[in-house]
Amino acid sequence: MFKRIKLENFKAWRNSGDVHFSPVTLLLGENSTGKSSLLQSLLLMKQTATSPDRTIHLNLGGDEANDYVDMGSFEDLLTKDPENRKISIEMDVDGRQGSSFLKIDYAQDSKKSPVIDQLQLSKDGENWFRAQRSDKGAFNIYLPNETRTSLKSREYSPERGVSFSKEAIYNIGPSGSDVEDISLSILRDLEAISYLGPLRSKPRRTYIWNKTRPGIIGVDGGEAVFALLASSNTSGKKSDGLVEAVSKWLQKMCIADKLEVKHIGAGNYNILVHRDGVVANLIDVGTGVSQVLPVLVLAYFAPEKSTIILEEPEIHLHPLAQSLLAELFLEVSLERDVQFIVETHSEHLFRRMQTLVATKKAKPDQCALYFVEREKSDAVLKTLKMDKYGRIDEWPKNFFGDATGEVRKQAQETMQRMKAERASQ
Template identity: 70%
Template sequence: MLTRLKLSNFKAWRESGDIQLKPVTLLLGENSTGKSSLLQSLLLMKQTATSPDHTIHLNLGDEVNDYVDMGSFEDLLTRNPEKRKVGIELDAVHNKDHCFFSVEYAQDSKKSPVIDSMKLSPDSEQWFRVARTERSAFGIYLPGETRTTLKSRSFAPERGIAFSADAIAALGESGKTVQNLSLQLRRELEGISYLGPLRNKPKRTYLWNRTRPGIIGDDGSNAIPALLASAQAGKRNDDDLVASVSRWLKKMKIADRLEVKQLSAGHYSVLIHRDGIVANLRDVGIGISQVLPVLVLAYFAPSYSTVLLEEPEIHLHPQAQSLLAELFLEVSKKRHVQFIVETHSEHLFRRMQTLVAKKKAKPEECALYFVERHKSDAVLKTLEMDAFGRLSDWPKNFFGDATGEVREQAKQTMLRMKKERSAS
């Protein structure tokens, strides 16, 4: 699980400060404040760590399979930074194994991003460091060292997170520790799944080649093939994906159950059962097709992985939106899947508070953040929740003022009635 993120000079984030990541982390805020950039930083590290080019330092993205396209280093850099370096820090833990990572990127003579300094640690105290020196060479440093004689071009970091094979060999007995830290970090980044806010519209029929997809896709395009694969496997699976999705559709009161039906060789349809009526997915409300990828991904993502979601509540009615909080908490506990969610839903947010108040969740199991802008800079505000789900400092005017609207409506009604009586 990822436990901390920190950004510096990254797009709108001049200095994010330490962002503690929990089993369920909710990011709220107005549009264009910098929420998406937090998710983009993780996707940027994932596509760099999994790049086929092991010599790459930072994959800004321009290929079809990339998760994000950040443009150029200039596009990535904060406006008018004090120093022209982008910093990313990550902490992760799996079982009792900890990994602490810190990297700073600069530009080389060709204006391409290059690692200026990279550090790895098993305990946040003993740091192994590789840093750029003169003439494209890199020096490697053991914990506590400020000077080194170990310098070589072959010590250049690989895929943005790993010491090179030559650097590991030069570190001697410590090389194995550094190698294990890089592998652990890579596994965490590889385990990130992402679902964006723009999801595919449903089809009347689906062509399926009887293979299980590797990913759901950022637009949810592989959600139906994943359901088809699960239905084909039947009860041989430990987790019946179709049954799990059906259970939540029923709990959200938008369907009784979901069914996949074979029409002919390779052609299938998805049917929605509700109140004794069976309809094609194409013929029901758009909310069902938009939440399907969210539900599928929650049970499709491997255990001990991280799911990034943008606006999972799209096209859902308020009660269904609130139940997403229960989905995230239940899956995080039972399947050990971490959720980092960007949302505008007051209903999801408030249900999380209610779950804490009812002792169905602990405050330390979820983190709530509000992102706002101070001029051109993004600023993170931690929303501290006590054991009763109460917040000491609400986001000002973000959710509107329901009580104030009722008060104003009553006031205007009284004024109109008084005016109409006077006129008659």
Template identity: 55%
Template sequence: MFTRLRLVNFKAWSDTDDICLRPLTMLLGTNSSGKSSLIQSLLLLKQTARSPDRTVHLNLGGDEINDLFNFGDFDDVLNQEADAPRLFSIAFDFDNHATSRIAKGGFECSYGQTSSGSVVVQTVTLKAEGRQFRATRREKGAFSILVDDEQLPRAKGRGYAPERTIAFSAEAIAALDKDGQLVEDLSLAIRRELERIIYLGPLRRKPERDYPWNKTKPGDVGSDGRGAVDALLASALLRGDEQNYVVNGVSRWLSKMGVADKLEVRQQGRSNRYELIVHRDGVACNLRDVGIGISQVLPVLVVSYFAPRGSTIILEEPEIHLHPLAQSALANLFVDVSRERGIQFLVETHSEHLFRRMQTLIAKQDASSTDSAMYFVRRKGKSAELCTLEIDDFGRVKNWPSGFFGDALGETREQARLMFERQKASTQ
């Protein structure tokens, strides 16, 4: 689980300061305010960590098949404040003692640009067990390897450049001698934490009338939810202890949202094609013939049960095309699944209904400030600004930002004023 994030001079952010990340973290705010940049920073590191080229310092994307995002070039990532230095940095802490020898650790890296325009690591710092290890760029592409508070480098030269941002080179590991194993373990723990990220974007595929199945379990659902149906087919058709686990979880939440009673996988004759059947009020319909909201929320429900335990699921606008009651139920989904499966949810949303239900869950003590964090992002000049929403034990927000979900109270006052004016006019 990621526990802290900080961005400096990254896209819309001049400096986020330390952002506390909880098992459920919600990001709210206006369009183009900078919410997506927070999410994209972790996805940028994820696609760098899995790059086939180990010598790459930062993979800004461009491969439509393998990359999550195309970030453009250095200037597209760099914050455009006039007095900002031509460096940006990403830092995070993590805590996942259940699945790694390194229980807790930290990562921080600053990036610059070479004369040829390439993005290059300036300084990368890995932290764990009270220790820290740095690789700092010197002239002509050489790097110095420093440990803790030592003033003199353990090694320096061109062979000590970091790999895929998060790992020290084999030469650097060897130069660190007894500390080399700790650095190797730490790099592996950071890589695994990034690999555990699962991202589902706001644009998801429309349903088909039927689907083929290759009798295998997909690796992931994809950023557009393309693998969600394959995950459902595998859940229903592959024998084992977890057969129908995903299907049953999805059915349960479709029912709680009030959009369906259950979901069924049905084979078409003796062919290798299958259809998804939605049951509601005694009527069975093909997924293609029901409202678009069900097909759009389906990947959200699937990934919640298909993702390996301990994963971090990043969601953009999970509420899209859902009616208000179903949007509200998403809050219950995130709280329950996070607690049940050890899943971390980072959610970008515009849904007032989802947020209001979170307030209610906090008031009912079904969620707490130790399990959840909510932030409002707004624009301040060319840069973004983050407001931590202070919510008391009764779910009340102590520091409502201006323009938060519009002005509902003002609208009510205006409606009342107009009503009284018309009543007064009708009696004269």
């Protein structure tokens, strides 16, 4: 689970400050303020850590089939008019073997490609192992509290953005196993990220299934139906109950009574939606069903103890369904130990989270709330502190509008018009 991240000179984030994550973290803000960039930093680290090229320092993307984000070039990634031309990412994770801490500074090499200038790893946040870039592509390795070292070699170049090389680990000596454990913990958490973007795939009338279970849902949720097909064709103790779990939330959201997977022969399947005694193909019902389906599937399909990153999960949903997403995230985070990091514009989702805290169905520390705004070209993060009654101490201005004010204004206008109409009679 990710506990903290800090960005410097990363796109709109000149200095994000410490961003602390909870089991459920909501990022709110106006368009083009920097919310997505915060999520992209995690996805960028994931695609670097999972790259087939172990020598890569930063995988900026471009491979649509395998990468999550395409960040362009180092210049595209660098914030406007930086004080120094280095990009910094700090990250704390709480893994199976305890806490691990990471600090990376990126610069450009002579070919204008991103390269690690300094990689720091720690298991307590105080004693750091360092790989520091020196001349001609060589790296110096420093143990905690060392200012001088004899460990210098091109073979010590970091791997996949988060790891010391095998040669460096070997030559560090007895502490090498600690360095390896720290890197492995961070790597596992990055590998365990699942991402669903705001643009979802369109439903199909018929799905052709090759009877294999997908490994991922996909950035657009295109594999969600195949996860349902795999689940529905597994019975007994091996069944993961995915179809039933999705049906439960569709019913809670008043979108459908249940979902049905129907085999129509020769490897062809239909997804049927039941509601009020009517059975319809997924493609023939409202867009909201097909758009929220990947969100619900991913919540139960992602491995336990993983992190799910969602952008605008509320698209095409009516207000009640949007608000129930808050309950989904909290319930699944508790049941499956899954972390949710969500970028949203939904007032209904936000306010239901407040209500859940007020009614003691959730605790304030189960959810972190942030509002992202702009100061000129820089993104600025504002923490929305929630007390035990669900109250926010400082409400973001002009974001959700003023529902009470709208009702008051409507009532005033109604009274004035009625008064004028009576006077004219």
